[in-house]
Amino acid sequence: MNLYTLVLLIHTLSLTAAFSPSGGYGPGNVTCPKKSTAGDSGLVRHSRGLCEDESNWLKKRHEHTDEALKEFLETADLEDFDVEEFFDKNNQSINIGLAFSGGGYRAMLCGAGQISALDDRTDGANETGLGGLLQSATYLTGLSGGNWMTGTLALNNWTSVQEIIEGDSIWNLEHSIFTSGGINIFKTVGQWDDISDSIQEKKDAGFNTSITDIWGRALSYQFFGKHDNGGDGLTFSTLRDVEVFQNGEMPLPISVATGRTPTSKIINLNSTVFEFTPFELGSWDPSLYAFTDLKYVGSNVDNGDPESDTCIAGFDNAGFVMGTSSSLFNQFLLKLNTTGITGVVHDLIEDFLHNLSEDFDDIAIYGPNPFYNTPYATVKTIVDDENLYLCDGGEDNQNVPLAPLLQPERDVDVIFAFDNSADTDDSFPDGASLVATYERQFASQGNGTAFPYVPGQSTFLAHNLTTKPTFFGCDASNLTDLAYIPPLVVYIANEPFTFWSNTSTFKMEYEDDEKLGMIKNGYEVSSRYNMTIDEDWKKCVSCAIIRRSQERRNETQSDECEKCFEDYCWDGKLVTEDVDLRSQNYTSSNGAEDASSEGEVSTSSNARDGTSESSGSSSSDDSKKSSASQMISYKSVSNLLYSALFVSAIALFA
Ligand SMILES: *[C@@H]1O[C@H](CO)[C@@H](O)[C@H](O)[C@H]1NC(C)=O
Ligand SMILES: *[C@@H]1O[C@H](CO)[C@@H](O)[C@H](O)[C@H]1NC(C)=O
Ligand SMILES: *[C@@H]1O[C@H](CO)[C@@H](O)[C@H](O)[C@H]1NC(C)=O
Ligand SMILES: *[C@@H]1O[C@H](CO)[C@@H](O)[C@H](O)[C@H]1NC(C)=O
Ligand SMILES: *[C@@H]1O[C@H](CO)[C@@H](O)[C@H](O)[C@H]1NC(C)=O
Ligand SMILES: *[C@@H]1O[C@H](CO)[C@@H](O)[C@H](O)[C@H]1NC(C)=O
Numbered sequence: 200m201n202l203y204t205l206v207l208l209i210h211t212l213s214l215t216a217a218f219s220p221s222g223g224y225g226p227g228n229v230t231c232p233k234k235s236t237a238g239d240s241g242l243v244r245h246s247r248g249l250c251e252d253e254s255n256w257l258k259k260r261h262e263h264t265d266e267a268l269k270e271f272l273e274t275a276d277l278e279d280f281d282v283e284e285f286f287d288k289n290n291q292s293i294n295i296g297l298a299f300s301g302g303g304y305r306a307m308l309c310g311a312g313q314i315s316a317l318d319d320r321t322d323g324a325n326e327t328g329l330g331g332l333l334q335s336a337t338y339l340t341g342l343s344g345g346n347w348m349t350g351t352l353a354l355n356n357w358t359s360v361q362e363i364i365e366g367d368s369i370w371n372l373e374h375s376i377f378t379s380g381g382i383n384i385f386k387t388v389g390q391w392d393d394i395s396d397s398i399q400e401k402k403d404a405g406f407n408t409s410i411t412d413i414w415g416r417a418l419s420y421q422f423f424g425k426h427d428n429g430g431d432g433l434t435f436s437t438l439r440d441v442e443v444f445q446n447g448e449m450p451l452p453i454s455v456a457t458g459r460t461p462t463s464k465i466i467n468l469n470s471t472v473f474e475f476t477p478f479e480l481g482s483w484d485p486s487l488y489a490f491t492d493l494k495y496v497g498s499n500v501d502n503g504d505p506e507s508d509t510c511i512a513g514f515d516n517a518g519f520v521m522g523t524s525s526s527l528f529n530q531f532l533l534k535l536n537t538t539g540i541t542g543v544v545h546d547l548i549e550d551f552l553h554n555l556s557e558d559f560d561d562i563a564i565y566g567p568n569p570f571y572n573t574p575y576a577t578v579k580t581i582v583d584d585e586n587l588y589l590c591d592g593g594e595d596n597q598n599v600p601l602a603p604l605l606q607p608e609r610d611v612d613v614i615f616a617f618d619n620s621a622d623t624d625d626s627f628p629d630g631a632s633l634v635a636t637y638e639r640q641f642a643s644q645g646n647g648t649a650f651p652y653v654p655g656q657s658t659f660l661a662h663n664l665t666t667k668p669t670f671f672g673c674d675a676s677n678l679t680d681l682a683y684i685p686p687l688v689v690y691i692a693n694e695p696f697t698f699w700s701n702t703s704t705f706k707m708e709y710e711d712d713e714k715l716g717m718i719k720n721g722y723e724v725s726s727r728y729n730m731t732i733d734e735d736w737k738k739c740v741s742c743a744i745i746r747r748s749q750e751r752r753n754e755t756q757s758d759e760c761e762k763c764f765e766d767y768c769w770d771g772k773l774v775t776e777d778v779d780l781r782s783q784n785y786t787s788s789n790g791a792e793d794a795s796s797e798g799e800v801s802t803s804s805n806a807r808d809g810t811s812e813s814s815g816s817s818s819s820d821d822s823k824k825s826s827a828s829q830m831i832s833y834k835s836v837s838n839l840l841y842s843a844l845f846v847s848a849i850a851l852f853a
């Protein structure tokens with residue numbers, strides 16, 4: 200064998216190892232990796248610090264972000280600011296995090312438009328948008344519909360929204376996933392046959408399956424149409440072997456889900472937030488406080504130690520991961536008889552529904568539990584179970600996936616939080632997600648994270664904090680009472696410019712012109728209507744990016760940036776009916792309490808204007824919300840409540 204063939208062989212092996220070893224949807228056997236380092240056992244580690252893979256990868260990413268940010272700041276042309284000098288003095292790279300909320304296809308399409316204005320590959324973004332900001336970003340988080348967007352970009356060789364709308368093989372949304380072939384019934388049936396085979400493969404390999412498997416496979420045809428069989432063998436950890444990722448040419452994609460046992464309910468104060476990176480799956484929260492190597496999820500382990508030399512790979516199917524983060528949409532399949540699905544597929548789903556209690560409707564089963572018997576959790580609910588149950592990232596009401604970006608280990612300077620939730624009666628955001636994340640820092644599950652002060656939803660609406668971008672946590676000196684100085688948060692909410700972008704969360708079909716209208720409107724949202732509302736928008740964004748760095752060095756802001764902050768920072772004022780969150784007294788928690796205890800944030804959970812109640816009843820916002828819109832914004836996970844809504848939602852696409 201000559202050297203060339205050897206290299207080729209190794210290359211092929213490493214590629215196939217990245218996909219499911221079976222080549223299809225069913226996970227397969229591989230040799231376990233060598234034990235990792237220092238104290239941690241086998242495949243699992245304590246959530247102290249970042250994993251070595253992420254730290255190493257960051258070095259490569261920072262080479263790219265440093266360059267891109269230099270260019271971004273140069274072209275922003277700030278007064279009294281020398282870019283070279285700034286970078287010389289800065290002994291660490293600036294970490295920018297971008298977060299995209301859930302909300303079905305609405306969130307995916309709005310998010311696509313919003314991100315396209317930050318992407319220097321988009322026509323016009325260098326001139327009328329914030330082109331280069333995406334290239335300067337270190338982290339990219341997505342949840343539910345937002346993770347459909349981030350996952351599509353990441354797992355298609357870091358494609359761009361521009362490429363997607365010019366191409367024709369992905370994001371074809373004219374037909375719902377139940378009738379993907381349109382009038383071509385054979386195409387639809389063929390696809391569902393494949394899905395059915397996939398699920399059978401996973402079962403045959405000895406794994407429990409859930410509705411999320413079906414849902415994830417169906418979604419994959421829309422997101423991974425370029426890959427064989429709708430990406431049935433594509434895994435999330437595949438990214439490790441993709442050159443653009445290895446070289447740090449894209450931000451770290453993170454998908455967020457929450458943990459929930461089939462019979463329980465969760466709210467922002469007691470949920471366990473999970474994150475999937477290409478390297479790991481796990482949580483920073485005390486109820487788990489562990490991460491596992493994503494590639495080997497599905498292996499039989501005890502405290503992270505594989506039971507034999509044989510491990511499992513291929514469980515982390517990309518569609519399954521993206522379906523997990525959006526499992527709330529499993530509910531569509533429950534209305535089976537109204538979907539028009541017939542034959543084999545109908546029977547397959549019917550079979551599932553009969554064999555599962557309804558408690559499992561929105562749950563993805565990760566079994567065997569990769570965290571079985573791990574010792575780091577303060578509450579043992581998750582680690583004592585033989586399965587790990589994950590569900591939609593928005594179920595705890597934190598619909599913008601901020602948790603991964605608030606971990607002090609990641610040292611994020613600024614977060615751009617894109618909120619495409621449907622909180623109000625007319626399906627626009629009202630800041631509820633930020634409030635939920637704000638509150639969580641004071642609960643034991645917040646585990647010493649910090650988040651800037653925000654007002655309640657009444658103020659968000661009355662002071663127009665959702666109709667123009669708003670900065671939170673502008674002044675580090677005002678945040679010293681928090682656990683540490685959190686990132687500055689640039690909050691950008693969905694609003695209509697040229698398209699009514701407040702479509703229903705459950706609208707599953709978009710005509711091409713609707714799709715493009717949503718995307719274009721998203722571009723206009725994050726570019727301030729192509730810079731026509733504020734020609735200094737790029738400058739102001741730059742001021743936000745450099746702020747924490749300046750504060751660390753005790754440098755004063757230029758007059759120009761001060762002016763920007765006057766325009767965009769929340770001024771701390773409230774409308775009269777809003778409770779001042781800042782004056783709330785939270786009982787400090789020692790982190791050792793049972794996370795399920797209801798009393799841990801004694802005064803706040805009822806004093807807040809209702810958002811932390813799972814019922815969603817609100818004292819001040821009653822007039823602005825109906826119970827239906829609260830359900831759409833994932834206020835409650837009650838199946839009972841959903842039923843009524845879904846019946847009407849189904850009518851939309853049936
Ligand atoms: C994996 O190996 C085990 C034995 O170690 C065997 O029982 C099982 O059938 C194998 N699974 C697959 C999918 O090949
Ligand atoms: C950067 O410099 C500051 C002050 O000079 C110092 O406190 C900090 O530890 C340095 N950080 C790094 C990453 O070297
Ligand atoms: C935008 O500017 C960047 C950096 O100069 C350049 O690489 C990129 O090609 C430009 N984008 C477009 C669409 O012209
Ligand atoms: C804003 O710019 C985008 C991207 O170049 C373009 O598609 C859109 O038509 C522009 N919108 C307006 C209102 O000019
Ligand atoms: C992935 O994208 C890079 C450029 O970004 C390109 O060089 C490479 O050929 C692409 N790979 C595939 C498999 O399309
Ligand atoms: C669908 O209809 C069949 C026959 O009427 C019934 O047995 C089944 O329970 C229904 N399934 C669902 C999910 O409603």
Ligand SMILES: *[C@@H]1O[C@H](CO)[C@@H](O)[C@H](O)[C@H]1NC(C)=O
Pocket residue numbers: 661662663
């Ligand atoms: C919010 O916007 C509306 C409509 O543009 C305006 O009438 C109102 O004065 C604004 N409110 C505040 C507090 O700026």
Ligand SMILES: *[C@@H]1O[C@H](CO)[C@@H](O)[C@H](O)[C@H]1NC(C)=O
Pocket residue numbers: 672673674677768769770771
């Ligand atoms: C910070 O605190 C000062 C003094 O209390 C106050 O005047 C200012 O408005 C605060 N700034 C922000 C952004 O909250």
Ligand SMILES: *[C@@H]1O[C@H](CO)[C@@H](O)[C@H](O)[C@H]1NC(C)=O
Pocket residue numbers: 753
């Ligand atoms: C920052 O500046 C203030 C006043 O300008 C001064 O009181 C303080 O000691 C300085 N802090 C550091 C760390 O240099």
Ligand SMILES: *[C@@H]1O[C@H](CO)[C@@H](O)[C@H](O)[C@H]1NC(C)=O
Pocket residue numbers: 782783784785
């Ligand atoms: C909150 O409680 C602490 C100690 O329990 C007390 O010192 C502090 O004054 C209280 N703050 C407010 C705003 O009530």
Ligand SMILES: *[C@@H]1O[C@H](CO)[C@@H](O)[C@H](O)[C@H]1NC(C)=O
Pocket residue numbers: 463464465466469794795796797813
């Ligand atoms: C979380 O808190 C809610 C409201 O207090 C409660 O109903 C629920 O049972 C708790 N869930 C867990 C998993 O502790």
Ligand SMILES: CC(=O)N[C@H]1CO[C@H](CO)[C@@H](O)[C@@H]1O
Pocket residue numbers: 483484485488575576577646647648790
């Ligand atoms: C900052 C902080 O409180 N970290 C805690 C998070 O939870 C783990 C596990 O309970 C603790 O060990 C950390 O100290």
